[in-house]
Amino acid sequence: GGKPVYRSFKLSYYNEYKSYLRPPKMAPNIEISTADRLKCKVFNGAFAGVVGVTCTFPLDLVKTRMQNQNKALAGGKPVYRNVFHCFSSVLRNEGIRGLYRGVGVNLLLINPEKAIKLVVNDELRRKFIVSSGSNKLSIKHEVLAGAGAGICQIVITTPMELLKIQLQLASQMPGNKMTAVSIARKLFQEKGLKGLYKGTVCTALRDVTFSCVYFPMVSKGIQHFHQPDDDNLTKFFKTLFVACVAGAGAAGIVTPFDVVKTRIQTVIPGIQTSSYSGIPDAFKKIIANEGFGALYKGVIPRMSVIAPLFAIAQSVYFIGVAQYLFNVPNIY
Numbered sequence: 001g002g003k004p005v006y007r008s009f010k011l012s013y014y015n016e017y018k019s020y021l022r023p024p025k026m027a028p029n030i031e032i033s034t035a036d037r038l039k040c041k042v043f044n045g046a047f048a049g050v051v052g053v054t055c056t057f058p059l060d061l062v063k064t065r066m067q068n069q070n071k072a073l074a075g076g077k078p079v080y081r082n083v084f085h086c087f088s089s090v091l092r093n094e095g096i097r098g099l100y101r102g103v104g105v106n107l108l109l110i111n112p113e114k115a116i117k118l119v120v121n122d123e124l125r126r127k128f129i130v131s132s133g134s135n136k137l138s139i140k141h142e143v144l145a146g147a148g149a150g151i152c153q154i155v156i157t158t159p160m161e162l163l164k165i166q167l168q169l170a171s172q173m174p175g176n177k178m179t180a181v182s183i184a185r186k187l188f189q190e191k192g193l194k195g196l197y198k199g200t201v202c203t204a205l206r207d208v209t210f211s212c213v214y215f216p217m218v219s220k221g222i223q224h225f226h227q228p229d230d231d232n233l234t235k236f237f238k239t240l241f242v243a244c245v246a247g248a249g250a251a252g253i254v255t256p257f258d259v260v261k262t263r264i265q266t267v268i269p270g271i272q273t274s275s276y277s278g279i280p281d282a283f284k285k286i287i288a289n290e291g292f293g294a295l296y297k298g299v300i301p302r303m304s305v306i307a308p309l310f311a312i313a314q315s316v317y318f319i320g321v322a323q324y325l326f327n328v329p330n331i332y
Contacts (some may be wrong), residue, residue: 014235032328035269040322041122045313047321049114052313053106056305058099061087063301064168067262083301102167105180110162118317121149121215136223142216150211151204158203159184160197162265169266173210187267199265202279206257210250217246218314240315247310255302256295262287 021140069078080086090098124145128137137145163180170178187195221242226235260282276282286294322328 010125036326036328038119039121040320040326040328041119043322043325044317044320045115045118046111048118048313048316049110050107051316052114052309053103053110055104055312057106058087059301059305061090061099061101061168063298063305064165064262065090066164066298066301067259068169068266069297100166101170102164102180105160105163105167109156113156113160114313116156117149117153117211118313120152121145121211124148125219137219139216142219143212146211146213146215147208149215150208153211154200154204154207157207158198158200161203161261162187162196162198162267165262165265168265198267199261201263202257202261202282206254206261209257210254213253214246214250214310218243218247221246236315236319239318240311243314244307244311248307251303251306252299255299256283258302259295259297 061067062083066080066083069080080089087099087159094101118279125137125142128145129135132138133139163183166178166183167180184196187198191198220240225238260276260279263282263286264276264279276285283295288298
């Protein structure tokens, strides 16, 4: 009728992008099987993990370097003054590849790790809703669903974190050419399967606590911000915001466990010469030698990593890429 379809380029882009977030058209009342539902959720979780890690890995490397600084072992002078100094030093001395050192093992294992974490929480929540006969879960059930996801993921998380940390720190040693395969082989030869699961208890303390905080916060946030008339794009950005806030908060709470885990899992000779007999001993020595604040080393880069990582992963997970690939109805 002589009127432009879109009032501006911004509105045009919005409507075009919004169309990609619509679920595929299906015949009404089609029931999706449990196997298909799980297949799609696992795929979505794995895809979400890869996207999230690719975007945030450089910050994770900076976090690891900051957490592993020990003034007592470095003549009282830290290698890196702050987050920005660490980032610029790595970029200057090791290049872009240095910022992504260890990303390979993360990308390989993040698929099952994120799939397990997101899908187990989702399915446990589903079970609790069915058993309770209510559409809303109690805080107790939300925490239990998060705890279940955290417990299940450590099977993958522990060796993944162990190998990642060694690779992120290895470049600090001149002439070091270690790979994830060589580190894993050496640990397995020296200590068997137990060597690859060094720091399991501390990893569990971190991941279970994180999940118990993160998932209920996301759930309550989505319930509060999502409105019935929201379109898919609006829901996407609201989920992105909620997951970002929840991820940052949960990451800050569990940082002491993450610092201790990083110290315990550092097994490269010459990088960390102080040994810890266990978690209590690690807490005691870190506080005695470096002060209570050392338990929060790297808290800003950690929150900066986890907030966008989980915001991206959670949002990508709920977009449901698998729904388009496998042509199935909404699985959430």
